[in-house]
Amino acid sequence: MAVYFDHNATTPLDPRVLEAMTPYLTGPYGNPSSVHRFGRAARDAIEQARQQLADLVGCRAAEITWTSGGTESNNLAIKGATDPLAPGGVLYGATEHPAVMEAAESLTRRGWRVEPIAVDATGIVDWAAFERQLAAGGVRLVALMRANNETGVLQDVNRAAALGHAAGAMLHVDAVQAAGKIPLDFRALGADTMSLSAHKLYGPKGIGALIARNEIELAPQHHGGPQERGLRGGTENVAAIVGFGVAAELARVELEARAAHVLALRDRLEAGLAALPGVCIFGAGAPRLPNTLQFALEGFEGEALLMQLDRRGFGVSSGSACASGKGEPSHVLLAMGYPRDIAFGAIRVSFGQRNREEEVDRFLQALRELAGQR
Numbered sequence: 382m383a384v385y386f387d388h389n390a391t392t393p394l395d396p397r398v399l400e401a402m403t404p405y406l407t408g409p410y411g412n413p414s415s416v417h418r419f420g421r422a423a424r425d426a427i428e429q430a431r432q433q434l435a436d437l438v439g440c441r442a443a444e445i446t447w448t449s450g451g452t453e454s455n456n457l458a459i460k461g462a463t464d465p466l467a468p469g470g471v472l473y474g475a476t477e478h479p480a481v482m483e484a485a486e487s488l489t490r491r492g493w494r495v496e497p498i499a500v501d502a503t504g505i506v507d508w509a510a511f512e513r514q515l516a517a518g519g520v521r522l523v524a525l526m527r528a529n530n531e532t533g534v535l536q537d538v539n540r541a542a543a544l545g546h547a548a549g550a551m552l553h554v555d556a557v558q559a560a561g562k563i564p565l566d567f568r569a570l571g572a573d574t575m576s577l578s579a580h581k582l583y584g585p586k587g588i589g590a591l592i593a594r595n596e597i598e599l600a601p602q603h604h605g606g607p608q609e610r611g612l613r614g615g616t617e618n619v620a621a622i623v624g625f626g627v628a629a630e631l632a633r634v635e636l637e638a639r640a641a642h643v644l645a646l647r648d649r650l651e652a653g654l655a656a657l658p659g660v661c662i663f664g665a666g667a668p669r670l671p672n673t674l675q676f677a678l679e680g681f682e683g684e685a686l687l688m689q690l691d692r693r694g695f696g697v698s699s700g701s702a703c704a705s706g707k708g709e710p711s712h713v714l715l716a717m718g719y720p721r722d723i724a725f726g727a728i729r730v731s732f733g734q735r736n737r738e739e740e741v742d743r744f745l746q747a748l749r750e751l752a753g754q755r
């Protein structure tokens with residue numbers, strides 16, 4: 382039986398989410414902007430989902446804007462928050478997802494000074510370097526992810542918020558990988574804007590959210606109708622929004638049990654890997670997501686190992702799904718100071734709720750056999 386170990390790339394749809402979505406795909410529901418009963422039913426479903434998501438992430442329902450996913454949310458936050466301002470400085474963590482890095486870098490065309498924030502060997506922000514960048518003055522926006530998609534390393538977002546705010550900068554947090562895996566509280570983090578995506582927490586693909594504090598002025602990046610307070614025009618994807626809401630509610634109720642389940646698997650894998658020769662675990666020593674383990678085996682190239690594991694029925698990643706196949710080592714590992722040959726060896730395992738101990742044992746056995754064949 383094939384084994385799926387790539388939940389940071391995407392998760393399977395929870396059957397309970399599908400059940401909640403189905404009436405909005407097959408039923409007689411109208412356009413949420415229509416005033417008749419069909420429209421009102423769709424509108425009510427959207428607002429219920431907004432509250433469900435707000436309850437998961439510690440924000441007010443009115444602070445949520447539906448988007449098409451984490452990528453759009455990051456673009457809306459970074460471009461939308463800087464659009465109304467005169468150009469200044471933008472800082473982003475060197476291990477951010479491309480949706481943050483590329484959105485930030487695009488601002489250079491509008492006259493912004495855009496710089497990455499260095500990280501240390503475990504993937505944590507180099508705070509001294511960050512403070513120096515802030516002290517240089519003029520920084521208006523800082524983007525820092527809560528959890529890294531490759532290594533699972535968690536950043537101290539509160540500290541970034543305190544330092545950034547003291548220097549007059551807003552803080553955007555990409556929480557796409559954190560939501561549903563660890564407790565997440567928008568207010569407590571001190572963030573001004575925060576990105577989420579449903580398909581990382583057993584919801585449907587193509588639906589996300591941007592949380593933004595009321596005081597943050599965001600310029601729309603999609604112009605159109607008055608939907609989402611004019612911030613994101615276009616008829617809402619009602620079924621997907623309903624699915625995101627239910628996925629968020631399930632994640633809230635089941636968070637602790639889910640985290641404990643994947644942590645046990647992660648620890649089992651990590652203990653088993655320690656017995657293999659020449660293993661390097663990325664982000665070891667830093668706080669990490671409970672479900673994620675990225676490693677390299679000496680003498681193995683990541684893409685080749687990934688294909689060999691695929692032939693044996695294991696679906697893993699060689700880094701971020703987006704970087705795979707590009708023939709470039711992970712920018713995350715390079716930023717952590719790993720040489721290219723080690724970064725090229727990276728394999729990421731990300732566990733989910735359906736994974737079992739026996740699958741971890743089979744995976745370790747496969748690795749032992751492959752290591753023995755070298």
Ligand SMILES: Cc1ncc(COP(=O)(O)O)c(C=O)c1O
Pocket residue numbers: 389390449450451452453478480526528529530555557558578579587589702
């Ligand atoms: C940290 C992070 N941010 C953003 C995204 C993009 O999310 P989406 O696939 O919903 O556009 C991902 C997806 O891999 C991610 O891991």
